[in-house]
Amino acid sequence: MKKVFALLIGLFLLPLSVQAADFKEGTHYEVLQRTATEKPEVLEFFSFYCPHCFKFEPLMKGLETALPEDVTIKKNHVNFLGGAMAEEITKAYAAADLLNVKDDVTSIIFDEIHVQHNNISGEQDILDIFEKAGVEEQEAKAALASFAVNGMASQMKRNTENFKVRGVPTLIVNGKYKVNTGSVKSVAEFNELVEFLTKKTD
Structure with missing residues (x-):
């Protein structure tokens, strides 16, 4: 996680422009023993309880x-952080996706945990979050x-x-390539690496 934090600091401090990089397996990405998806996709594994994900x-x-x-681009909430509330928060994220308020609920939950330092401890807290996102309690309950x-x-x-995700944030591209985020040195290089991987199938 220290590498991820260092990357985050570096990415926002370094210039946005970068020359085309020579991305290499084992350095910039790992090849998983899986078949690539038919269509290009990026799957981010994350947790609302992870400060690095925030x-x-x-x-x-970007x-x-x-x-x-x-x-x-898809997001996959994990259950190995957050203790007893982890699965409930995963369901809350799924419900937000179903109700088309995913972006709003994501912003609110991250803010509650990492900015307001509030403890989300039960169903009522989750329902209050949906209310802030404009979803009435009964509709949120039904979705959950x-x-x-x-x-x-x-x-x-x-x-x-x-x-086999053990840490977050983790990015999997095309269901086959795991991004080594610690290998890139700027925002532009990060974007370029991910786009490069979306075009790979071998």
Whole structure:
């Protein structure tokens, strides 16, 4: 995690322009023993309880703008941080996705934990977060208890297990390439590396 934190500091301090880099397997990325997805995608494993993930958010928002429109960016909340509330927060993220308030809920939860230093300790706290995002309590409750949300949460748990994710933030590109974030030295190089990997299939 120290490497990730150092990267975050460096990425925001160094110039945004960078010459095309020669990205190498084993240095800039790792090849997972999996088949690449048919369509280009970036899957970010994260936790609302992870301070590095909170600091990583601006980088991911910039990446969304930098990547071609045909690249899908997905987020996968993990359950190995957050103790007893981890699974509930994962369901909250899935419900926010289902209700199309994912960006708002993400910002609110990160702010509650890392800026306001508030403890999210139960269902009412989660419902209050949805209310701040403009979702009425009954609608939020129904979404949280829905089959769809439980399925989405289960899928995120399986993804975490299948990709053997042990730390966050972790980026997997095209279901096959794991980004070594500590290998890049600027925002532009980070964006360039991820875009490079979205075009790979071998």
